[in-house]
Amino acid sequence: MEQNNNTNTVNLDSIDLHLLQALQTDASLSNQALAERVHVSPPTCLRRVKRLHEAGLIERQIALLSPDKLAAVLGHGLTAIVEITLDKQTEEQQQYFELRVVADSAVQQCYRTSPGPDFVLLVQVADMPAYLALAQRLFTANANVRNVKAFFSLKRAKFMPSVLLGMDKNY
Structure with missing residues (x-):
């Protein structure tokens, strides 16, 4: 994921998209489980999720009630x-x-x-x-x-x- 400082746009690669998809399916996944799911190392996963939050692409994480x-x-x-x-x-x-x-x-x-x-x-x-x-x-x-x-x-x-x-x- 790259962020262009001039326009506030965020460029997403396939790893970012897979992270977002996995998180919107189950945001309770541990960093380890999320990293395994998208085939990246846990430190890479943590860094990317943090940047997705900072970019505002992940607004918040909530529990869906039945x-x-x-x-x-x-x-x-x-x-x-x-x-x-x-x-x-x-x-x-x-x-x-x-x-x-x-x-x-x-x-x-x-x-x-x-x-x-x-x-x-x-x-x-x-x-x-x-x-x-x-x-x-x-x-x-x-x-x-x-x-x-x-x-x-x-x-x-x-x-x-x-x-x-x-x-x-x-x-």
Whole structure:
């Protein structure tokens, strides 16, 4: 991996890509196991992963929880995919809305989209009353929201929070 000081761009080689792929599949791997997986020495592996972090390519490492197993303890909760159309779509209005929704802990993901709605949100709340409170807090209290369309998840068939790295030619 090379970093060009003039443009802040990072050049990735196949080892870097393999490291990123392995880490986004299982970030709990020890440095030794990661080095073995990508066929480099442990010191090389450690140095490269550190540079990937420093370059900002690895934002953070988290644990993915099992909602189905936690449901027995916490309840199932409610997942909604919400389409939002703003009344005024100026850059300033879009930034204002985006800042409001991303600050709310119930909003798990936020995307600006085109064409169609201005935003698509993935929200997770405890139940329907909690969704109503969220809708009132984020959508109806803001006069710039023209349309809200919510879809409630019945079952999650796949969840793969990964970035395509170009190593799999099926994308």
